[in-house]
Amino acid sequence: MSVDTLTPILTDNWDVPEAWKIATYEAQGGYQAARKALGMTQADLITLVKDSGLRGRGGAGFPTGVKWSFIPQDNPNPKYLVINCDESEPGTCKDMPMLMATPHTLVEGAIIASYAVNAHHAFIYVRGEVLHVIRRLQKAVADAYAAGYLGKGVFGTDYDLDIVVHAGAGAYICGEETALLDSLEGRRGQPRLRPPFPAVAGLYASPTVVNNAESIASVPAIVRNGADWYKSMGTERSAGATIYSLSGHVKRPGQYEAPLGTTFRTLLDLAGGVRDGHQLKFFTPGGSSTPIFTPAQLDTALDYEGVSAAGSILGTKALQIFDETVSVVRATLRWVEFYKHESCGKCTPCREGSWWLVQTLRNLEAGKGHEGDVDKLLDVCDNVSMKSFCTLADGFVANVTSSVKFFRDEFEAGYHTPAWELFPYEKSVYFPGRERITVSEGAGQ
Template identity: 75%
Template structure:
């Protein structure tokens, strides 16, 4: 089963002081940059296209194709923006990557900037993770000192400025157009599209916005070739990726494996569910993706496999919940998060999520009434697809999928409080006495 793991992005995480430039170079770091600069930007872009790399931040759009949308004849400067605002509940892959090996990202940023003809690149990071920001800033300084960034990189005549920007801590800024508004110094709110960022993004100029893992995958593709990358994964979902496994599992953590691996295989690698318990439901890509159940353990964790099951791969945040967990309580906590993080720009999202929380609290307290399940679905229908961004769609997805798979639990919420059906201390991962039933 260990053959399922393909450590590439995570290969150096256990190295001593892996974040330092000298240790990164010892493993061949920045050799991919040298290769890229020895060829043309068009060749680099074509190589990424041929590899089949798809965005690792959620939607899975082909990366090389996204780069090619940047207009060549636009007189405005071109920008690359890395979305490091990882905040999807359950997601934990970009932060450990930047903490353990920030130069993997920095090298990818410089190569990607070269490919799209960009002279200014921004890494937009969550403001709360100060330790990550400092590590990125240190890596960028080291890259400048070594001649990998700045003016006339490695004598090639190519210049690029790399800026680490700290956000102010808003989930909505993970949405690319809200991120761009925030980067410009305005309130982070989604923009109406078109125009798309590739045409009019940062400062109304052509902009490519990519996820951390997407950009961090570029150096290995340049170094080892498109065929090597495409040899992993499935027919349409190529390469390796980082899966975040959390919840009621024995050994939670990050597992780097080819796209198409199953949750059953990842659970075997993590030691399975906690002792004496079994899987009840799980999220394939964070709380904004429709939940799945134990029936879906053997589905391939790739873009097509998840779409066929009526959900999304998303950020590959596999939150696993056992039979002690209340679906009603879990859904309420998720919707409370979306209510709090809604930017308020769109009425359906701003008002709809508030009403969902009020109703779900009744279900949790066992005080719901006949017809309230239908009312939940009706409000969800008024929210989904009626907002500028996907925050509202994510809230609807977790709710409607919970009702689809566990409607009986919601109907029980008309008579019995959730904390009586599923005592919350039984599902707690911490603060459980030794030897007590957890």
């Protein structure tokens, strides 16, 4: 397959000069879908999104229209839409460039989604470190207010909507929807025990829809072009196109929007393949919290069903590519160190399990492991898996167990040989000339 594989929908106007401005967006048909949606009944709008087959793009893959239909309209409390832009998964980089390039796509999607669930307040929760994205999104919301697309009487109708852009404080755990809601309410971001689910008692104990930014941004194109058009892309159970993030040892890392079900081989070809003189060793199909794949899975269809059948999770479609110079032990350790640091500490399996995994992996990386340490890793994983409040623990368990499954010999080599002797780390550095920077050199720059 060739570049024709790409289906630019969300990414279609990323290269347009000043694409983030409201005038540019409207010149390309922006906000016409929102006007059309507000002329429909809310039930018809939800049915349209259901019929399109749009599934949540945050990792869970739950049907978006079905999620909207769960909101109990007989509940007297206000209804809320919360958009999760707390993109923090290592390797994932789809929402931030989208918000930077065309923030009005998300704003228009938020108008449509809010109207569909009868919400008059929407919140866009953005990761706090990406200040440039927050400012651009705030400007887009302000421009939409000035144009009469938000506030009282949206598009001259009797529908009112306010949107708040909320900056988080940089906690990965707030990507979990209930932890995000706690953070929005001003509390420490920690997962809630469910039930009740957000659709019944979410933000401020009121019915709430929580959707990923890419999910909401996909809605205007569906309203504009119809459910059949959207279903014509992708597969029967995984409809539409999505943004795949490719990073690591590839010639052209970046975002590639293609139909769900596109194979990894095709995406790798589009990205120019693995860097010259090297071979693919392993990759993540959906971010660092998903079981890794090897070259044996090159032709796996990257949709929800295909990746699941092959033994992993599509997740956020973050494809981190590693060549033969990389130590699997080191890569796994770095991932688990991240999750240990980001664990909220609320539940014992995650808090303690991540700590013990890091200690054991550090010993193996340094060649100071002991006979049986690899089995100890798997035993800790078994005691953590499916026993925590949220899926953060399941994420670091997934990359440990899958790494041991495919490369057990590398882990067992840690009983006697440091990983940096087997895989000198300067060889895996992507940019030549930056292999060795001492602490003193780095401090002086």
